[in-house]
Amino acid sequence: ELKKYENSCYKRLSSIRQDVQFVENFTKNLPARFPLIANLRCGSWYAPQATETCYFKSTDGHYGHWQFHVTRLNLNVAKISATYGGCVIVDSTRKGKLFPDSFTRTIPIWACTINPVSYTHL
Numbered sequence: 001e002l003k004k005y006e007n008s009c010y011k012r013l014s015s016i017r018q019d020v021q022f023v024e025n026f027t028k029n030l031p032a033r034f035p036l037i038a039n040l041r042c043g044s045w046y047a048p049q050a051t052e053t054c055y056f057k058s059t060d061g062h063y064g065h066w067q068f069h070v071t072r073l074n075l076n077v078a079k080i081s082a083t084y085g086g087c088v089i090v091d092s093t094r095k096g097k098l099f100p101d102s103f104t105r106t107i108p109i110w111a112c113t114i115n116p117v118s119y120t121h122l
Contacts (some may be wrong), residue, residue, distance in 0.1 A: 016045055016046065019045075019046045019092070020045075020046055020047075020048065023036075023046050023047050023090055024049070027049075027088065030088060033084045033085060033086075034084060034085075034086050034087055034088050035051055035052055035080050035084055035087050035088070036051060036052075036088050036090065037050055037051075037052045037053065037054050037077060037080065037087050037088065037089045037090070038050035038052075038054070038089075038090050039053070039054055039055065039089055039090065039100075039102060040053050040054065040055045041055065041056065041057060041058065041091065041102065042091060042092040043090040043091040043092060044090075045092070046090050046092055047090035050090065052076060052077075052080060052087075054074045054076065054077045054089060055072050055074065056072065056074065056089070056091070056102040056106045056107055056110065057072060057102070057106065058100060058101030058102045058105070058106055073114075074110065074114075075114075077089070078114050078117075089103075089107065091103065
């Protein structure tokens, strides 16, 4: 019976609501110049107030897949970051993980690839 409650729709929606509130409170304490960007994989659920979106797929950075994908350039994120001096990307992960794979693998690979280009061309 307890297992059914833990996996219930109510509990999941309640968790999403709490996460939305966390993002709202967190962004209130940030410098106003940093735009909020929701990762379309899951972040858009948690940041409905985001003004932009991006698409970082977590499996792009899994072991043995350390490459830059030209199908997901996210050039809007590079331009926003260059214009405003940074941004906040919202994504989600499963219970028990500290950070989504996109934060620990995919975005760092993207940043290492796109930073030199954006520095010279944006």
